[in-house]
Amino acid sequence: MSDSEFDIKYVANLARIALNPEEEERLGSQLGDILGYVKKLEELDVSDVEPMAHAVPLDNVLRADEVQPSISNDEALANAPKVANGLFVVPKIVE
Amino acid sequence: MMLHELTLNELTARLAAGEVSSREAMQACLDRIDAVDGSINAFMSIDRDDALGQADAADERLTKGTTHAEQPLLGVPISLKDIFCVKDQPANCSSKILGNFRSPYDGTVVQKLREAGAVIFGRVNMDEFAMGSSTENSAFGPTGNPWDAERVPGGSSGGCAAAVSAQECFGSIGTDTGGSIRQPAALCGCVGIKPTYGRVSRYGVVAFASSLDQVGPMGKTVRDTATLLGAIAGHDPRDSTSVPADVPDYAAGLEGDIKGVKLGLPKEYLGEGIDPEVRAAFEAAVKQYQSLGAEIEEVSLPHAEYGVATYYILATAEASANLARFDGIRYCDRVEGDDPFALYCNTRGAGFGEEVKRRIILGTYVLSSGYYDAYYIRAQKVRTLIKRDFDRALEKVDALITPTVPYTAFKAGEKTGDPLQMYLSDIYTISCNLAGTCGISVPCGFTNDPKLPVGLQLLGKPFGEQELLKIAHAYEQSTPWHNERAAL
Numbered sequence: 001m002s003d004s005e006f007d008i009k010y011v012a013n014l015a016r017i018a019l020n021p022e023e024e025e026r027l028g029s030q031l032g033d034i035l036g037y038v039k040k041l042e043e044l045d046v047s048d049v050e051p052m053a054h055a056v057p058l059d060n061v062l063r064a065d066e067v068q069p070s071i072s073n074d075e076a077l078a079n080a081p082k083v084a085n086g087l088f089v090v091p092k093i094v095e
Numbered sequence: 096m097m098l099h100e101l102t103l104n105e106l107t108a109r110l111a112a113g114e115v116s117s118r119e120a121m122q123a124c125l126d127r128i129d130a131v132d133g134s135i136n137a138f139m140s141i142d143r144d145d146a147l148g149q150a151d152a153a154d155e156r157l158t159k160g161t162t163h164a165e166q167p168l169l170g171v172p173i174s175l176k177d178i179f180c181v182k183d184q185p186a187n188c189s190s191k192i193l194g195n196f197r198s199p200y201d202g203t204v205v206q207k208l209r210e211a212g213a214v215i216f217g218r219v220n221m222d223e224f225a226m227g228s229s230t231e232n233s234a235f236g237p238t239g240n241p242w243d244a245e246r247v248p249g250g251s252s253g254g255c256a257a258a259v260s261a262q263e264c265f266g267s268i269g270t271d272t273g274g275s276i277r278q279p280a281a282l283c284g285c286v287g288i289k290p291t292y293g294r295v296s297r298y299g300v301v302a303f304a305s306s307l308d309q310v311g312p313m314g315k316t317v318r319d320t321a322t323l324l325g326a327i328a329g330h331d332p333r334d335s336t337s338v339p340a341d342v343p344d345y346a347a348g349l350e351g352d353i354k355g356v357k358l359g360l361p362k363e364y365l366g367e368g369i370d371p372e373v374r375a376a377f378e379a380a381v382k383q384y385q386s387l388g389a390e391i392e393e394v395s396l397p398h399a400e401y402g403v404a405t406y407y408i409l410a411t412a413e414a415s416a417n418l419a420r421f422d423g424i425r426y427c428d429r430v431e432g433d434d435p436f437a438l439y440c441n442t443r444g445a446g447f448g449e450e451v452k453r454r455i456i457l458g459t460y461v462l463s464s465g466y467y468d469a470y471y472i473r474a475q476k477v478r479t480l481i482k483r484d485f486d487r488a489l490e491k492v493d494a495l496i497t498p499t500v501p502y503t504a505f506k507a508g509e510k511t512g513d514p515l516q517m518y519l520s521d522i523y524t525i526s527c528n529l530a531g532t533c534g535i536s537v538p539c540g541f542t543n544d545p546k547l548p549v550g551l552q553l554l555g556k557p558f559g560e561q562e563l564l565k566i567a568h569a570y571e572q573s574t575p576w577h578n579e580r581a582a583l
């Protein structure tokens with residue numbers, strides 16, 4: 001894939017990362033190269049192969065539905081940039 | 096011999112005998128850091144009072160008769176990669192984005208180290224969010240290699256390897272997603288083990304790629320890493336991917352000959368691109384194993400050449416999801432915006448370094464509508480093929496033997512402009528994470544001019560750390576390499 005096909009603006013937007021024009025150009029072209037490299041995987045016939053998400057097969061891991069100790073509200077908020085009334089403050093979402 | 100020059104196990108013997116105190120050992124590390132860390136920058140921060148306080152508490156337990164049979168790391172100063180949550184301490188992952196973050200709790204590995212009596216001190220440098228192979232991707236400046244500060248220590252656990260090899264601590268705990276323990280161990284001349292996926296809990300470790308990440312120890316000798324692994328391994332109900340399997344006494348199982356052990360030489364790993372001096376050191380190590388009675392057999396990993404491509408799709412995909420949490424709402428240095436969307440974009444644009452941005456964007460792309468099957472699912476299928484290769488090879492032999500890295504430590508700045516070249520430095524280490532098995536790097540010699548360490552990698556069967564450590568220990572004890580120290 002050539003870098004012109006890689007829409008860096010679109011993908012950076014999906015990833016919620018603001019890029020300056022210089023970063024857009026550099027990352028766009030590097031990602032074009034990397035995608036060119038990973039195209040290598042197309043050489044393989046994988047039609048009869050199961051995809052693998054984890055190396056160790058574990059079935060659903062469940063625990064008893066009981067309350068466990070957890071951090072306090074104050075501790076949970078201690079690293080937040082903005083808090084009020086025991087809550088995280090975010091910009092207005094709904095007009 | 097100066098106190099900081101002892102191995103971890105030499106130190107515990109002296110602590111047990113009452114010949115030295117934990118405070119003296121901790122102070123020796125701090126003095127050593129003051130003397131040499133200016134040239135290598137392995138440590139980003141140290142809470143000295145906290146460290147000495149922990150050492151005093153350990154001395155009290157020693158005085159009261161607590162033994163190292165009860166607490167194997169009692170009084171031993173251990174440093175941690177900046178990726179572990181330690182209550183009230185920073186966990187920056189060498190990123191700007193986390194600002195003044197302080198962990199509200201101890202992760203499981205930290206808890207286990209405390210239960211084993213370790214003195215946990217210092218945050219050592221890493222590639223930002225463990226993404227990199229040189230520790231140059233750190234918002235806190237690069238770390239230098241103790242053998243030549245102009246060169247990289249490897250990465251992403253470069254601070255761990257540099258701190259161990261510079262004798263600034265008696266062991267260090269890192270993480271390995273595609274080689275991040277073994278590659279820096281090789282480039283700095285220390286020992287590093289990546290346990291089998293599921294062997295060590297990931298609770299309280301900032302996640303990069305959850306199906307590949309594994310915590311592991313780094314030390315001056317195989318015995319030191321065995322002692323550390325014994326302390327941190329085991330099932331944890333708070334990490335549902337940790338495996339409920341017994342933890343052997345790794346340190347107790349090291350001795351004994353390795354006659355008749357079968358080592359597989361993957362023919363695909365010795366093609367072009369390997370430095371001639373690295374190849375020579377590796378071939379000498381293979382001969383040494385033969386003289387110890389091991390049988391060497393050629394094996395094939397036919398999909399080896401697809402490892403790096405598979406990894407960079409799967410690891411970045413998982414990273415793009417994991418790092419979504421760094422959004423400026425619950426933590427992080429927030430950069431305001433008119434709406435949440437702008438706030439996220441601004442916070443992440445200002446806070447993440449370039450490699451992290453590159454990987455999140457790549458991961459987002461391979462998971463995006465229209466590309467998911469072509470990239471992500473295809474890579475998951477190739478992962479199956481790579482795992483099958485390992486399963487087949489490890490049916491025939493007890494472990495695989497390879498170089499850890501195709502070359503020695505490179506100069507800072509040499510590969511930063513070409514991410515793909517940087518990625519290829521993990522070519523021998525990456526498949527082990529995809530297959531989910533265990534691997535270790537041990538020193539196997541030096542290049543001549545400049546004198547730089549070369550690493551030997553052994554890859555074992557899933558949950559076969561015991562056997563792997565024994566095989567590595569036999570080699571180490573029959574060669575002089577682990578006794579060499581960088582002149583700093």
